Amino acid sequence: MKLKICGMKYPGNIQQTAQLQPDYLGFIFYQKSARYCTAEIPKLPQTIEKVGVFVNASLDDILAKIKQYDLQLVQLHGAETPEFCLLLKYLNIRIIKAFAVGDYFDFDDILPYEEVCDYFLFDTKGKKPGGNGIAFNWQLLDHYPSQKPFFLSGGIGLTEIEKIKTLKIPVYAIDVNSKFESGPGLKNIQSLQKIQL
Numbered sequence: 001m002k003l004k005i006c007g008m009k010y011p012g013n014i015q016q017t018a019q020l021q022p023d024y025l026g027f028i029f030y031q032k033s034a035r036y037c038t039a040e041i042p043k044l045p046q047t048i049e050k051v052g053v054f055v056n057a058s059l060d061d062i063l064a065k066i067k068q069y070d071l072q073l074v075q076l077h078g079a080e081t082p083e084f085c086l087l088l089k090y091l092n093i094r095i096i097k098a099f100a101v102g103d104y105f106d107f108d109d110i111l112p113y114e115e116v117c118d119y120f121l122f123d124t125k126g127k128k129p130g131g132n133g134i135a136f137n138w139q140l141l142d143h144y145p146s147q148k149p150f151f152l153s154g155g156i157g158l159t160e161i162e163k164i165k166t167l168k169i170p171v172y173a174i175d176v177n178s179k180f181e182s183g184p185g186l187k188n189i190q191s192l193q194k195i196q197l
């Protein structure tokens with residue numbers, strides 16, 4: 001199982017987190033988030049892929065951030081349409097399409113995205129578009145109908161990681177965020193060091 005650490009904001013903290021060699025580091029480009037990233041991202045080891053997280057951003061905005069930060073993937077965490085994803089795909093941009101999961105989830109919703117994104121991500125439906133710090137009922141994924149690899153996110157801490165390891169669902173990567181913070185965007189390195197996948 002791969003690891004994405006999301007919501008990075010402070011250069012020194014980014015460098016310390018990178019030393020833990022996660023597979024992905026995520027940077028939030030959603031202005032209303034307390035984790036909104038305006039930092040200069042330090043040079044990272046090539047094994048770490050930089051993911052820009054966007055919520056209903058314009059194509060121009062996404063392209064500008066990809067260029068400015070040399071992002072390898074975009075995570076679309078809003079109501080982006082399959083047509084919008086297709087536009088990005090034509091530009092050779094790799095896409096993680098996020099879906100908010102409530103008490104119920106209709107997997108028909110992911111079908112139009114099957115051909116136009118590289119990964120799915122399932123996060124908890126909450127008051128905010130992301131970073132709510134709450135887990136959803138993962139058993140809803142028992143009937144996952146797709147072969148596409150997916151990220152699991154939403155309130156994942158050390159206890160949740162241990163539970164995820166026992167699940168039968170094919171989790172490609174876990175995405176951790178607020179449960180490993182000392183403050184918004186400031187990751188707690190000691191807690192992150194305890195992650196064992």
Ligand SMILES: O=C(O)c1ccccc1N[C@@H]1O[C@H](COP(=O)(O)O)[C@@H](O)[C@H]1O
Nearest residue numbers: 006033130131132133153154155177178
């Ligand atoms: O973290 C944010 O502030 C955020 C804002 C807007 C979109 C996505 C955001 N974060 C993503 O939310 C999930 C779950 O985070 P948490 O563990 O529940 O805090 C994660 O995928 C982040 O990428």
